[in-house]
Amino acid sequence: MLSINISIEQKIEFSECEKAGVEVFVKRDDKIHPFISGNKWRKLKYNYQTYLKSGLRGIVTFGGAFSNHIIATAAFCAENKIPCIGIIRGEQPKDLNHVLILAKLWGMKLNFISREAYKDKTELSKAWQQKGYFVIPEGGENAEGVRGCSEIITELTRNYDHIICASGTGCTFAGLVQGVSNLAMPAICHSIPVLKQGGFIHEKVLEYFPTANIYKIHTEYHFGGYAKTTPELWAFLQSFARETGILTDPVYTAKMFYALGDLIKLGEFKRGQSVLAIHTGGLTGLLSEKMLRNVQKE
Numbered sequence: 001m002l003s004i005n006i007s008i009e010q011k012i013e014f015s016e017c018e019k020a021g022v023e024v025f026v027k028r029d030d031k032i033h034p035f036i037s038g039n040k041w042r043k044l045k046y047n048y049q050t051y052l053k054s055g056l057r058g059i060v061t062f063g064g065a066f067s068n069h070i071i072a073t074a075a076f077c078a079e080n081k082i083p084c085i086g087i088i089r090g091e092q093p094k095d096l097n098h099v100l101i102l103a104k105l106w107g108m109k110l111n112f113i114s115r116e117a118y119k120d121k122t123e124l125s126k127a128w129q130q131k132g133y134f135v136i137p138e139g140g141e142n143a144e145g146v147r148g149c150s151e152i153i154t155e156l157t158r159n160y161d162h163i164i165c166a167s168g169t170g171c172t173f174a175g176l177v178q179g180v181s182n183l184a185m186p187a188i189c190h191s192i193p194v195l196k197q198g199g200f201i202h203e204k205v206l207e208y209f210p211t212a213n214i215y216k217i218h219t220e221y222h223f224g225g226y227a228k229t230t231p232e233l234w235a236f237l238q239s240f241a242r243e244t245g246i247l248t249d250p251v252y253t254a255k256m257f258y259a260l261g262d263l264i265k266l267g268e269f270k271r272g273q274s275v276l277a278i279h280t281g282g283l284t285g286l287l288s289e290k291m292l293r294n295v296q297k298e
């Protein structure tokens with residue numbers, strides 16, 4: 001099995017939390033692995049065990065051309081000697097971007113399909129299953145993924161008043177809620193959806209965990225939608241890097257830390273309370289020439 005680094009809890013200080021007297025800690029899941037980062041490693045963990053038991057011939061998964069899950073799966077499968085195929089949304093571009101080049105480097109076979117065909121993933125999944133492949137859904141979102149993410153909580157070394165993470169599919173958040181409930185921790189979980197209309201995260205939590213009770217979803221921090229950014233978000237990403245030394249990505253974790261600062265200002269997190277932010281990784285979302293050009297503009 002893969003060798004990975006332990007994800008530590010680290011106390012950080014940045015302007016918003018210092019002023020308000022709120023203690024902020026970061027669970028550094030971004031340090032787990034340079035490419036199988038953060039929650040993507042946790043989601044793959046139990047899917048991999050199920051795959052091993054299945055005796056199937058390889059792994060098939062889905063993602064967009066900039067998907068952190070695609071990179072993670074490609075690197076994971078290479079380290080574990082598993083044949084893998086990535087079904088990529090959209091026509092094959094003339095030049096592959098850095099995400100797809102890396103995936104190819106690790107030996108993932110890229111299978112581009114039209115956006116139209118990509119929509120019907122249930123049909124696609126069935127077809128690949130019939131060919132003898134183990135199919136992991138887009139973003140690694142399934143019950144095994146939730147189980148892996150719930151271990152973020154079992155690893156914690158202390159209690160927190162609040163726990164916060166960025167949400168795409170809501171899988172990681174469902175795992176956090178599950179972990180907190182299983183351990184009967186008093187912490188309140190907060191989700192920051194990075195897509196517009198993030199209210200669906202609510203259904204996601206209940207799908208995996210019908211008895212979930214106390215959690216909050218803050219749907220106002222999508223900055224225009226998935227992978228959309230604003231100058232304000234870039235300015236925050238930069239000041240946060242300078243103040244804490246921690247890099248975030250504009251798609252997920254910068255939006256989450258921005259929301260964390262704003263929720264402190266709004267009084268959601270109170271003086272004397274502790275907040276744990278999950279750094280879910282995904283730095284390849286920042287480290288491309290196109291993205292980094294936004295930094296130079298500032």
Ligand SMILES: *Cc1c(COP(=O)(O)O)cnc(C)c1O
Binds near residue numbers: 141172252
């Ligand atoms: C994929 C990803 C997420 C979203 O996780 P979900 O479980 O789909 O909500 C959050 N942060 C980063 C860095 C990611 O790569």
